[in-house]
Amino acid sequence: MIPRRDLPLLLLGGALVAARPAWADDDEDKRAARWKEVREAIFGDRAIGDGTSVVGLDAPPRAEDAALVPVALLVKDPARVSGVYLVIDGNPGPLAAHVHFGALADPRRLTLRVRVDQYTDMHAVAETRDGALLAVSHFIKAAGGCSTPMGSQLDASLADAGFMRLRLIGPVAPGQPVQALLMVRHPNFNGMQMDPVTRNYTPARFIQTVDIGFEGQPVLRLDSDISLASDPAIGFGFTPPKAGKLTVAVRDSSGAAWHEAFDVAPLS
Amino acid sequence: MSPLTRRAALFGACACCALATRRAVAASDFVEIAPGMVFRRGVDEQASVANADAIANTGFIVGAESVAVIDPGGSLADGQALRAAIAARTTRPVRFVVLSHVHPDHIFGAAAFTEGAPKIVGHARLPAALATRGEYYRRHLAELLGAEAAGPVVTPNLLVADTHTLDLGDRRLTLRAHRPAHTDTDLTLFDERTGTLIAADLLFIGRVPSFDGDLKGWLAELDALAAIRAARVVPGHGPVTTDWPAAAADLRRYLSLLLTETRAAIAAGVPIEQAATRVAASERGRWALFDDYNPRNVLTAYHQLEWE
Known part of the structure; x- marks a missing residue:
């Protein structure tokens, strides 16, 4: 009998193939070595301490769809933290996102959807106001997310690139934090999808910065890279001091920029 | 019995040994x-x-x-x-x-x-x-x-x-x-x-x-x-x-549930990762491979329907 390999699930556009890619790596020593390499590339020789009491990372143990993995960055000590990095160690571009929180941010919960390319550790690294780095990690089983072909929304993502929507989750009241979901239509091509006929890759074109403010005051700035899933959806909290406009500026790697303003008014 | 069926039956008789080795496909x-x-x-x-x-x-x-x-x-x-x-x-x-x-x-x-x-x-x-x-x-x-x-x-x-x-x-x-x-x-x-x-x-x-x-x-x-x-x-x-068309009833029920419950989750502000574990959960006992496909189906549906 053919021995069954210990197989993770690899999703193939709706049809599943269980596979254990040759490069999948569940060896802890190798993952630790990878993290050392990645963190030195991103943070140089800065010390990174245990962030358990300050930051959290919510992600599934196994990706249902490696090209759309929901991730939540949790800040447990908002007063101390100025920003959070999301690092997906095994991705071709490991620094998936850096979020810098502004005065009106409620940093307790920030959500993203990412691509995950292989079995890997992910790290949430909080930066404190006094410049310390504190990290937690999460191991995820996923494969192929970065080269997964674009799904059924590709045509819409291309046609409507830069179109935005804002959903407010829960009631709005002056001075009270509220959760919001910002959705941006954009294919977020990462340059890794190949056309076997032309032997060309679709050129990378992805969202690099998202600046969110409220009536001239900063909420947050997101610097991102090829690891965000197509049609990026960013969940964040903010505290509007009064009724007003939430403003969003998005720029992608081709230099295209889009601006939008959303009315945020208390329900009354 | 048509000639084709008879021959299929003959193939079936000698395919039993193949089953023991768990061949992918037997002629039967x-x-x-x-x-x-x-x-x-x-x-x-x-x-x-x-x-x-x-x-x-x-x-x-x-x-x-x-x-x-x-x-x-x-x-x-x-x-x-x-x-x-x-x-x-x-x-x-x-x-x-x-x-x-x-x-x-x-x-x-x-x-x-x-x-x-x-x-x-x-x-x-x-x-x-x-x-x-x-x-x-x-x-x-x-x-x-x-x-x-x-x-x-x-x-x-x-x-x-x-x-x-x-x-x-x-x-x-x-x-x-x-x-x-x-x-x-x-x-x-x-x-x-x-x-x-x-x-x-x-x-x-x-x-x-x-x-x-x-x-x-x-x-x-x-x-x-x-x-x-x-x-x-x-x-x-x-x-x-x-x-x-009665044989399509289960599929229709599943797809309708996927549609209505995903829409409801989006409207209620249920995050996508929670929707993936909740939507169409009542269908779990009715299908083979449910847990292998349903959460991903929900992710796909959610991504599609949130832009409606």
Whole structure:
């Protein structure tokens, strides 16, 4: 009998193939070595301490769809933290996102959807106001997310690139934090999808910065890279001091920029 | 008993020993479901080394002059088993290989049918879908099965944008290209002689559907298929049925639930990761492989419906 390999699930556009890619790596020593390499590339020789009491990372143990993995960055000590990095160690571009929180941010919960390319550790690294780095990690089983072909929304993502929507989750009241979901239509091509006929890759074109403010005051700035899933959806909290406009500026790697303003008014 | 069925029974007798080694496909798995129409039911499993990705239904139809393959199988190895099953039953040439849609479990057997250069038939959008997905599918199938067993990507050279009729010699197969439903490359076939509808992956019976197209579109295309008076229907996954259109009721219920509960989750601000564990949860006991596909179906539906 053919021995069954210990197989993770690899999703193939709706049809599943269980596979254990040759490069999948569940060896802890190798993952630790990878993290050392990645963190030195991103943070140089800065010390990174245990962030358990300050930051959290919510992600599934196994990706249902490696090209759309929901991730939540949790800040447990908002007063101390100025920003959070999301690092997906095994991705071709490991620094998936850096979020810098502004005065009106409620940093307790920030959500993203990412691509995950292989079995890997992910790290949430909080930066404190006094410049310390504190990290937690999460191991995820996923494969192929970065080269997964674009799904059924590709045509819409291309046609409507830069179109935005804002959903407010829960009631709005002056001075009270509220959760919001910002959705941006954009294919977020990462340059890794190949056309076997032309032997060309679709050129990378992805969202690099998202600046969110409220009536001239900063909420947050997101610097991102090829690891965000197509049609990026960013969940964040903010505290509007009064009724007003939430403003969003998005720029992608081709230099295209889009601006939008959303009315945020208390329900009354 | 028709000659085909008798021969299938003989093959069945000697296939028992093969079962012990868990061969992917035994000759007895190929069953004549109507005169000159033979299908092999795929196993309700994930693709694996043991099953060689023979997880979708595959088969062939024999006319007076030639043979049409309808879904050549999930790997080159699977396609070779189908080719052997055809050779055991007829010497007529395979003139058409129909690829019902882009998913690898249905099409990677196509490379087994190069002899005689049959027409490779697909939806008008299939070449574009294969251009963006084919190599990705091939690479990952090769990682699982090895490159030789997986086979290369085969591109269609007879495209169907609306309807098209294949003539097998005194036997006409009508192909119909659908709007985005299960995928955006779905074809179905109707065999006029036996009144058989080959619904491919527009119909799942017993095994939870995978969803990769347009949810509202799929429900609409099911309505259109339900209006067809068919003596029997061949699903893409699950058993052949004569109970049409009632056999689509479970699928319709699942897709409707996926649609309404995903919409409700979005409207209520339920985050996508929570929706993936909640939506359509009442369907869990009703389908094989539910946990392998349903959460991903929800993610796909959520991403699609949140932009409505």
